[in-house]
Amino acid sequence: MDERFVVDTWHDVLSKHARAMCALERELGDKHGLGPSEFEVLDRMVAHDRKLRIQELCDEVHLSQSALSRVVARLEKAALVSRGVCDSDRRGVFVRITEEGRARHAAALPTQRAVLAEIFDDAATSLST
């Protein structure tokens, strides 16, 4: 069957993921003091432009609930988001992005886009490398 195709696709995903992840970690970390997960959460916050529940973020970022909890904790410590109890369900926690968070995200966005463009535009090119 096209088992070959499946395996090749998988290897391609592995390769792109590794390269992108590694580059993002370096670039975002060095230039903006953000990890890929931190950036991704900020990105979702900006995209939705409203307070989000932890669980909502869980669905969108591919992270376990515990990991997400810690990411938000780090972001809060860095004053990039603020946490607050959800008044309608006091177990819930909503996360709101701060102005500083928006600024950091805006600053980091071009860097992230550049890395992704590098990888995924070079995709066709890098196959011949």
Added chain:
Amino acid sequence: MDERFVVDTWHDVLSKHARAMCALERELGDKHGLGPSEFEVLDRMVAHDRKLRIQELCDEVHLSQSALSRVVARLEKAALVSRGVCDSDRRGVFVRITEEGRARHAAALPTQRAVLAEIFDDAATSLST
């Protein structure tokens, strides 16, 4: 530009990678006592069907040299591969798969293929989910 395309592609890679990785970890771990990295190394060994240098494996698996060194150490402890000094270059270490290693790989292969097929055949399907 097709910045949209690049970002969407990236999210797709993230999603597939997360799902596949998670499933592989569970399935291979539970059924065969192997991590994804361990399996991948065994897979390369079988594919090449000869002793390989650590560095050669490094090029193929998307792992740092240190991570690979530990993976091989784990595999050796499990008697799935054996390490030996390269007589031509005594810094080098060649890795050879053992019979037990081949057996474990053969046993695990269908599991891995099933997971990958699940993810990448469902790819088109899951987009409409």
Added chain:
DNA sequence: CCCACCTGGATGCGCGTGCATCTAACCATG
């Protein structure tokens, strides 16, 4: 109203990873 069950999120823990560094072996040059 009470109690057993469920759910959202936080935390302890172990593990695998990458980075920096170390050691040993190779190699070129004098």
Added chain:
DNA sequence: CATGGTTAGATGCACGCGCATCCAGGTGGG
């Protein structure tokens, strides 16, 4: 043959992740 630079692989270290667990708050049945 000695020496400085380079390369292969191993190891110390810090960190982020997932899993299991815990706790507070909600919810339904008696």
